[in-house]
Amino acid sequence: MAKAYDHLFKLLLIGDSGVGKTCLIIRFAEDNFNNTYISTIGIDFKIRTVDIEGKKIKLQVWDTAGQERFKTITTAYYRGAMGIILVYDITDEKSFENIQNWMKSIKENASAGVERLLLGNKSDMEAKRKVPGEQADKLAREHGIRFFETSAKSSMNVDEGNSGKPPSADLKTGDKKNAKCSLG
Numbered sequence: 001m002a003k004a005y006d007h008l009f010k011l012l013l014i015g016d017s018g019v020g021k022t023c024l025i026i027r028f029a030e031d032n033f034n035n036t037y038i039s040t041i042g043i044d045f046k047i048r049t050v051d052i053e054g055k056k057i058k059l060q061v062w063d064t065a066g067q068e069r070f071k072t073i074t075t076a077y078y079r080g081a082m083g084i085i086l087v088y089d090i091t092d093e094k095s096f097e098n099i100q101n102w103m104k105s106i107k108e109n110a111s112a113g114v115e116r117l118l119l120g121n122k123s124d125m126e127a128k129r130k131v132p133g134e135q136a137d138k139l140a141r142e143h144g145i146r147f148f149e150t151s152a153k154s155s156m157n158v159d160e161g162n163s164g165k166p167p168s169a170d171l172k173t174g175d176k177k178n179a180k181c182s183l184g
């Protein structure tokens with residue numbers, strides 16, 4: 001029987017509660033958005049298969065609860081991830097400051113050398129912006145990782161129609177040409 005996919009990538013989204021992790025995944029996997037806020041309980045995942053140069057790439061995207069009380073559950077999933085996406089909200093300074101803590105959590109719980117990516121979500125809310133893009137860009141550079149601003153609401157940078165590569169492919173190759181990222 002033919003295999004359902006050629007490659008499997010496991011990605012994990014982390015970040016403070018309410019920054020939009022679930023919405024980003026729903027936009028990415030189902031091209032949908034909802035304004036209602038239902039906080040994630042523990043952990044959840046969605047799957048999307050993309051076709052790249054004739055290869056079927058299965059993306060398993062894990063959604064973690066941002067709330068502190070779920071930390072023991074969520075950190076247990078770090079080790080299995082090939083890529084970890086750190087998300088903050090551009091209208092919420094605290095969520096950006098906490099990125100340092102999420103970085104620390106990766107160091108303590110994930111496999112050494114795991115690929116990381118920083119996303120500043122809710123870019124559609126420019127009028128309420130608290131975190132300048134330059135500041136996040138600087139932080140990303142300090143950690144040697146890539147950074148994008150996204151909007152799960154408007155789809156900005158959560159679009160499959162750019163490079164055609166999954167985020168993990170860009171993460172792995174560090175392909176700077178594809179300035180957009182498929183998930184972020």
Ligand SMILES: Nc1nc2c(ncn2[C@@H]2O[C@H](COP(=O)(O)OP(=O)(O)OP(=O)(O)O)[C@@H](O)[C@H]2O)c(=O)[nH]1
Nearest residue numbers: 017018019020021022023035037040066151152153
């Ligand atoms: N304007 C705007 N609102 C967004 C965006 N992404 C998410 N939201 C809203 O922000 C709220 C929280 O979104 P979630 O995706 O549930 O946040 P989360 O990070 O998964 O939260 P936890 O599950 O508690 O960790 C919801 O009311 C969403 O509608 C965005 O890009 N733009």
